[in-house]
Amino acid sequence: MRKFYNYIVNHPKLILMFFSIIFIICLISKPFISVNYDMNDYLPSTSSSTVALDVMEQEYDGGIPNARVMLENVSIPEALKYKNSIQSVEGVSDVTWLDDVVDITEPLETMDISTVETYYKDENALLSVTIDEDKRIQAVEDIREIIGDENSMMGSAVSTAVATSSTVNEIKKITVIAIILVLAILLLTTTSWAEPFIVLVGLGVAIIINAGSNLIFGEISFVTNAAGNILQLAVSLDYSVFLIHRFEECRKEEKNVKSAMVNALCMSTTSILSSGLTTVIGFLALCLMRFQIGPDLGLALAKGILISLITVFVFMPVLILYTYKFIDKFAHRSFMPSFKGFGKVVFRVMIPILCVFVILIVPCYLASNSNDFYYGSSHIFGTKTKLGTDIQKIDSIFGENDTYVLLVPKESTATQKDLSNELKNLTQVTSIISYVDTVGAEIPESYLDSETLSKLNSDNYTRMVISVETGYEGDETFELVENIRAIAEKYYEGNWYLAGEGVSTYDLMNTVTSDMTKVNLLAIAAVFLVLLLTTKSIALPIILVLAIETAIWINLSIPYFMNNAIFYIAYLIISSIQLGATVDYAILFSARYKEEREANSKKQAVIRTISSVMVSILTSGGVLTIIGFLLGNISTHGLLSQLGFFLGKGTLCSLTIVLFVLPALLYIFDGLIMKKHKKT
Incomplete structure (x- = not known):
């Protein structure tokens, strides 16, 4: 290692040029990295709900409902007007309301009250909206402009859009405050006014290189985007501080600053590397998770610590040699007690x-x-936020609701009818929109216009849009998902697909809970092994x-x-x-x-x-x-x-x-x- 370190201290311009080029490239690359805020996208590709969504995307133009819009104090004609306006928003592929289930030209009093109140209750209308994933942010903003702040929205598409907009600004704020506070801590705990700034420059280079190099992943999760940089800052901070202090100690015994730096590097290598390796291994353990946010965060953080280590051993020695005179010039007594x-x-x-x-x-x-756990995104925004208030208002009037979509083969309408009838026997199912329920099992497809038919049947499947009176997660929701899957399996063994927010949350729950033991055990075992080798x-x-x-x-x-x-x-x-x-x-x-x-x-x-x-x-x-x-x-x-x-x-x-x-x-x-x- 001494030979390697000698090369570094004797070629400072080459090192600075190399890191400057990498820094600029990564700084330019950073804005091109997309961030995904939808937790359901990180389910394994083999999970049932993910497979179901893929099949539905192939068979139908529109997806499954992922937003709910509540309109307060509106008549049926007014609700229909809002529905048409929302339907015209770019990115909205479908809007479902009461008129898609019953004939609203007839008196509501003659209809099934539970079906009506799923969509219209106490002059409040609840619309189910399907928003394209790649147009969520603008579509949600446009819908909000149509309905105004007095009305309410909720659903995974809304949560994702709000999270995308709010988190970006919040992370900028956190980063600025964090840098100021870190600088304050370093000013208190170091013995030179210049040292904190030198440490932050080295950290800044490592963080930008790591952030920009995330472009190799194509896309990163919102957790990685929010926590990755500041975690790298906090965890790798002491590597640079430790090197500077070792350098100061070595200078007392060695007058030649380059030789003193080489000695400091040789003395620091084992302790910094063992510390860094245990950290890297702890982060890499997240890669064992089947839920892909784990590998996303683990790889980014592990890469960040490795980049910080490389920066400390290659870039920082050169930076310190160029600036050590400033460290000496602005030295002060220690503010910390003994x-x-x-x-x-x-x-x-x-x-x-x-x-x-x-x-x-x-x-x-x-x-x-x-502990009691939340698995999905339904509780992400609290009641102090606009979205949290909207969710509370919708739930207080219509109760907790969700919409599932079940795809089954369309060959036998009789079997579809039997399936629909059994699903309706489930207490949480309030209504079903399907070919056999809306059109009738005896009506041939040729009697329908193409627009209506395309919403119900594809070339291979027919779909049932099931409105359920339950939340997006919880024991009741998970039991309902199991019951619907069991009924579908009874009629169409191995040839059905079920999707919905509650369904995805059920799969998410199964995925993350199965990850816990193996992730923790491997992290502990790996850290133990590194300590065993380094401590003997x-x-x-x-x-x-x-x-x-x-x-x-x-x-x-x-x-x-x-x-x-x-x-x-x-x-x-x-x-x-x-x-x-x-x-x-x-x-x-x-x-x-x-x-x-x-x-x-x-x-x-x-x-x-x-x-x-x-x-x-x-x-x-x-x-x-x-x-x-x-x-x-x-x-x-x-x-x-x-x-x-x-x-x-x-x-x-x-x-x-x-x-x-x-x-x-x-x-x-x-x-x-x-x-x-x-x-x-």
């Missing part, structure tokens, strides 16, 4: 806190696995992984004890992120303890270790905590907000355990950790 007193306090209280830690392990583990100890990896895993369990148990439902996707992702991002603190602490232990007693080693690593751990942990809470407080997207709060609270849990529990564990198991030591 923390020796804090180390003594920790030593006095660490055993009682360890006892609390041991007591918490089992209940927190059990509680973290007993069995006891130490067990201690470090147990410490951070317990911090994760405590973090994820908080919603259970507070009786709050959480998004399963956030729950699944944070486990790998918290492990990958905060195990570094435990590695740093244990490595310094072993170093101090070679020349000190166990007590002194604990106190001196805390004094030595406190600033580094607080800097990195403080940044990660702040970024988490920023995302949690600013984002109106429920999933991103919850992920941010999990990150902030989880980092605090990890910091607490590393600073108060890990010292006790190292102290007690010192004999297993230290093969040889000079003092007892």
